[in-house]
Amino acid sequence: MIQQIYPTVAHNYRYELNKDMQFAAAHYVPTERAGKCSRVHGHTYFANITIVGDELDDSGFLVNFAEIKELIHKRFDHSLLNDHDDLFSDEDAERFPTTEVVARTMSEIIQSYLDQAANKPICVQVFLRETPTSYVVYRPLAGGSR
Ligand SMILES: Nc1nc2c(c(=O)[nH]1)N=C([C@H](O)[C@H](O)COP(=O)(O)OP(=O)(O)OP(=O)(O)O)CN2
Numbered sequence: 001m002i003q004q005i006y007p008t009v010a011h012n013y014r015y016e017l018n019k020d021m022q023f024a025a026a027h028y029v030p031t032e033r034a035g036k037c038s039r040v041h042g043h044t045y046f047a048n049i050t051i052v053g054d055e056l057d058d059s060g061f062l063v064n065f066a067e068i069k070e071l072i073h074k075r076f077d078h079s080l081l082n083d084h085d086d087l088f089s090d091e092d093a094e095r096f097p098t099t100e101v102v103a104r105t106m107s108e109i110i111q112s113y114l115d116q117a118a119n120k121p122i123c124v125q126v127f128l129r130e131t132p133t134s135y136v137v138y139r140p141l142a143g144g145s146r
């Protein structure tokens, strides 16, 4: 079970939902500057996703917890992140599968899905832990751009 205190996001929405999940994945950071991390290695990633909104859908959900898990876990669990060439690249540092980029990418995947919902939920934070000692918090800029 994942139990951790996460950083809070200031907002004035009526509802805030948080979904924890974990997935196993391998990656490498394709630059010599990454040292040992430029070689393929694996992590159990722990993620906490924060979604806010004022309106519920016709199930009484801001968004179904299971759908958020499906978007991330199904896509990344037991995969080599660098193989997802629709998301990551060995050529462009903004698309190397670092913790920062994976957190941002998760936020973008989730927000694209939420944009289809009539009640318009918003993903305001992705907390992504890569190792017991390393994690990133990504908060998209208000208004939808990075
Ligand atoms: N800013 C970033 N720095 C590093 C990233 C990253 O994604 N963003 N990634 C790595 C490696 O992939 C590695 O998996 C994690 O590195 P690190 O925290 O150094 O792992 P250690 O277990 O060796 O750290 P300890 O301090 O010994 O616990 C590297 N840097």
Ligand SMILES: [Zn+2]
Residues within 6 Å of the ligand: 027, 037, 041, 043, 130
């Ligand atoms: Zn790593």
